[in-house]
Amino acid sequence: MSDKKIIAVFGATGAQGGGLVRAIAADVNGPFTARAITRDPNSDKSKALAALGVEVVAGNTDDASTLAAALAGAYGAFCVTNFWEHFSAEREGVQAAAMARATKAAGVQHVVWSTLEDTRKWIPLTDDRLPTLHGQFKCPHFDSKGAMDAVFAAEAAPTTYMTAAFYWENFIHFGMGPRAGEDGNLVLAMPLGGVKLPGIGAEDIGRCAYGIFKEGTSTVGQRIGVAGESLSGADMAAKMGKALGRTVNFFDVPFDVYRGLGFPGAEDLGNMFQFQAILGEEFQRYRDPVRSRALNASLSDFDAWLAANAGKIAIG
Numbered sequence: 082m083s084d085k086k087i088i089a090v091f092g093a094t095g096a097q098g099g100g101l102v103r104a105i106a107a108d109v110n111g112p113f114t115a116r117a118i119t120r121d122p123n124s125d126k127s128k129a130l131a132a133l134g135v136e137v138v139a140g141n142t143d144d145a146s147t148l149a150a151a152l153a154g155a156y157g158a159f160c161v162t163n164f165w166e167h168f169s170a171e172r173e174g175v176q177a178a179a180m181a182r183a184t185k186a187a188g189v190q191h192v193v194w195s196t197l198e199d200t201r202k203w204i205p206l207t208d209d210r211l212p213t214l215h216g217q218f219k220c221p222h223f224d225s226k227g228a229m230d231a232v233f234a235a236e237a238a239p240t241t242y243m244t245a246a247f248y249w250e251n252f253i254h255f256g257m258g259p260r261a262g263e264d265g266n267l268v269l270a271m272p273l274g275g276v277k278l279p280g281i282g283a284e285d286i287g288r289c290a291y292g293i294f295k296e297g298t299s300t301v302g303q304r305i306g307v308a309g310e311s312l313s314g315a316d317m318a319a320k321m322g323k324a325l326g327r328t329v330n331f332f333d334v335p336f337d338v339y340r341g342l343g344f345p346g347a348e349d350l351g352n353m354f355q356f357q358a359i360l361g362e363e364f365q366r367y368r369d370p371v372r373s374r375a376l377n378a379s380l381s382d383f384d385a386w387l388a389a390n391a392g393k394i395a396i397g
């Protein structure tokens with residue numbers, strides 16, 4: 082039997098957890114072994130992890146009774162929720178709390194919780210700069226995670242709080258790629274309010290989480306934001322254009338226009354971008370590429386990410 086310490090990974094078939102599982106598996110002489118937790122051990126994504134030699138177990142954060150077995154014997158746990166599967170801040174909170182409590186009950190020694198800011202600490206519900214959504218949130222998918230930090234602090238195993246930056250994969254999978262403009266050039270349209278956007282390649286998030294587990298419990302209680310680079314809209318467009326071999330112009334979409342686009346989550350994302358603009362450099366400081374590179378020496382900046390991914394960018 083291996084004497085490696087088990088890190089149980091929620092979201093292992095997804096972007097963040099998957100990057101962590103692959104980072105652990107790639108470090109064959111490292112101190113950890115990954116256990117992938119999934120609702121469906123027979124899915125193609127689960128089978129791909131098993132093919133790497135990773136242990137795959139069943140667990141569902143909607144059903145707390147499944148989590149003790151999934152975490153049994155684990156040294157570490159990576160906890161992440163997927164707001165975009167159901168768009169319910171309440172359900173995300175219940176899922177996060179179930180994970181938090183299960184890590185403590187299982188005797189886990191180190192948790193990395195993938196959280197985001199509770200924007201209401203900066204912009205209270207009475208502050209009209211951002212419209213209040215569903216009566217109790219400014220940015221539901223941020224606020225729901227940030228609100229759970231207190232539950233991790235009080236009721237989970239010792240926890241490090243990791244905040245991810247905007248995935249550059251949103252240009253591929255999330256409908257945020259450039260569109261063809263009337264002049265034949267491409268337009269990258271995003272609501273940035275003139276500020277820089279911290280971004281990261283999704284695979285690097287898990288690699289940074291791995292760096293946190295390697296640094297160990299000295300990071301407990303810390304908030305560690307991970308990003309590959311912070312760039313202005315114009316710089317992102319210029320770099321994207323160079324990689325695509327086409328002219329890409331940036332258009333800074335007014336926040337109200339973006340909130341009114343009508344797609345599911347438009348108001349939430351519009352408020353998220355405006356929150357990032359209101360905080361400006363403070364928000365960028367919370368996602369520090371220097372700290373991220375110390376955790377993950379292979380961290381990509383945007384040019385490196387584009388070199389590997391430009392061909393996959395979805396052009397609308």
Ligand SMILES: NC(=O)c1ccc[n+]([C@@H]2O[C@H](COP(=O)([O-])OP(=O)(O)OC[C@H]3O[C@@H](n4cnc5c(N)ncnc54)[C@H](OP(=O)(O)O)[C@@H]3O)[C@@H](O)[C@H]2O)c1
Nearest residue numbers: 092093094095096097119120141142162163164245247248
């Ligand atoms: N896109 C961005 O720019 C960005 C930036 C920062 C943070 N985020 C946050 O990232 C989170 C999503 O993380 P991701 O991108 O890694 O997700 P993802 O690639 O969409 O994958 C979702 C993962 O969650 C697992 N999962 C979902 N519901 C579960 C449940 N009830 N029990 C157990 N596992 C469950 C899925 O596992 P199975 O299906 O195998 O069970 C899957 O592995 C979101 O909450 C989002 O707010 C996104």
